[in-house]
Amino acid sequence: ETGVTQSPTHLIKTRGQQVTLRCSSQSGHNTVSWYQQALGQGPQFIFQYYREEENGRGNFPPRFSGLQFPNYSSELNVNALELDDSALYLCASSLGQGLDIQYFGAGTRLSVL
Amino acid sequence: ELKVEQNPLFLSMQEGKNYTIYCNYSTTSDRLYWYRQDPGKSLESLFVLLSNGAVKQEGRLMASLDTKARLSTLHITAAVHDLSATYFCAVHPITQGGSEKLVFGKGTKLTVNP
Numbered sequence: 001e002t003g004v005t006q007s008p009t010h011l012i013k014t015r016g017q018q019v020t021l022r023c024s025s026q027s028g029h030n031t032v033s034w035y036q037q038a039l040g041q042g043p044q045f046i047f048q049y050y051r052e053e054e055n056g057r058g059n060f061p062p063r064f065s066g067l068q069f070p071n072y073s074s075e076l077n078v079n080a081l082e083l084d085d086s087a088l089y090l091c092a093s094s095l096g097q098g099l100d101i102q103y104f105g106a107g108t109r110l111s112v113l
Numbered sequence: 114e115l116k117v118e119q120n121p122l123f124l125s126m127q128e129g130k131n132y133t134i135y136c137n138y139s140t141t142s143d144r145l146y147w148y149r150q151d152p153g154k155s156l157e158s159l160f161v162l163l164s165n166g167a168v169k170q171e172g173r174l175m176a177s178l179d180t181k182a183r184l185s186t187l188h189i190t191a192a193v194h195d196l197s198a199t200y201f202c203a204v205h206p207i208t209q210g211g212s213e214k215l216v217f218g219k220g221t222k223l224t225v226n227p
Contacts, residue, residue, distance in 0.1 A: 002155070031213060042117075042201050042217030043156070056212025090155065094213060101146070102215065104156040 002026060004093050004105035012111045013081050021076040021108045025093030031055070032074040033102060034066060037088040049074055050096050078110075086112045115140045115206040119218035126192050126225050134187040134221045136202035145185050146203040146215065147176050156201065159187075192225045199223070 003026035013019050025032050031050045035043035045058035049068035063079040072093070078085055088109050092102035116139040126132050136145070144163050148156040160169045162178035162185060169176050173196065175188045185202055199222045203215040 002157075033213060033215075035215075035217075040219075042203075042219050043215075045214045045216065048212050048214060050213075056214050058214065092156075096213065101158045101161055102213065103158065104148075106155045 002103035002105065004091060004103050006091050006105035006108050008108060009106065010109045012113060014113050015081055015083060017081050018077065018079045019081060019110060021089050023074045023091030023105060025072045025074070026103055029093035029095055030072050031094045031096030032068055032072065033092045033094070034074070034076045035090040035092065037090055037107070039087070043090055046076065081112045083112050086110060115204060115216045117202060117204050117216050117218040119202055119221050122219060122221060124221055124223045126189070126223065128193055128225055128227055129191050131191065132189050134200055136185040136187070136218055138183050138204045141207050142204045143207050144205045145178055147187055148201045148203060150199045150201065150220070194225050194227065197223055197225045
């Protein structure tokens with residue numbers, strides 16, 4: 001176990017809806033990264049938060065947004081869901097000191113119908 | 114844009130045999146990671162390789178890094194069924210801004226048969 005927890009584990013939504021995914025980072029970690037993993041693919045970087053500020057963003061549209069809270073937990077929000085948003089969403093936490101390991105949570109499986 | 118290519122994408126091996134998974138990347142990086150993912154589970158960190166010529170070993174797995182060739186290998190020795198999983202390499206590109214973004218390969222699905 002990595003100490004990174006995500007909720008919910010599974011979610012079913014319909015096209016056009018909005019969704020919020022949550023992540024609690026490992027104790028002592030101030031950096032949270034979010035990744036999208038489509039079936040049969042490697043994870044793709046969505047964005048990263050370091051001490052409550054966005055610190056890097058991948059090639060995802062603005063309808064993907066996030067927050068990091070003072071306790072370093074984080075949320076990923078996706079608006080106007082599309083069918084292609086169906087994927088496993090992974091959260092990873094790290095110490096944010098460079099050269100360190102990102103520890104992944106078990107993920108949230110999102111299905112958009 | 115950094116590209117990370119793994120091969121093979123699928124690997125079926127017999128128990129007791131040796132094999133190597135390759136990971137090539139296209140631009141300068143200061144570190145490379147290997148992760149393991151079991152079906153329906155999250156990613157488990159296996160190795161972090163930080164410098165040219167770095168070699169790390171854990172049990173039947175050994176990872177190495179050649180930064181000049183932009184190549185990492187994951188070598189499996191005397192495979193056992195428990196090693197069946199998908200293995201990902203992930204590269205941290207050197208960019209401005211200091212993001213800890215990782216770029217992943219597509220993964221190698223390893224099946225070890227009795």
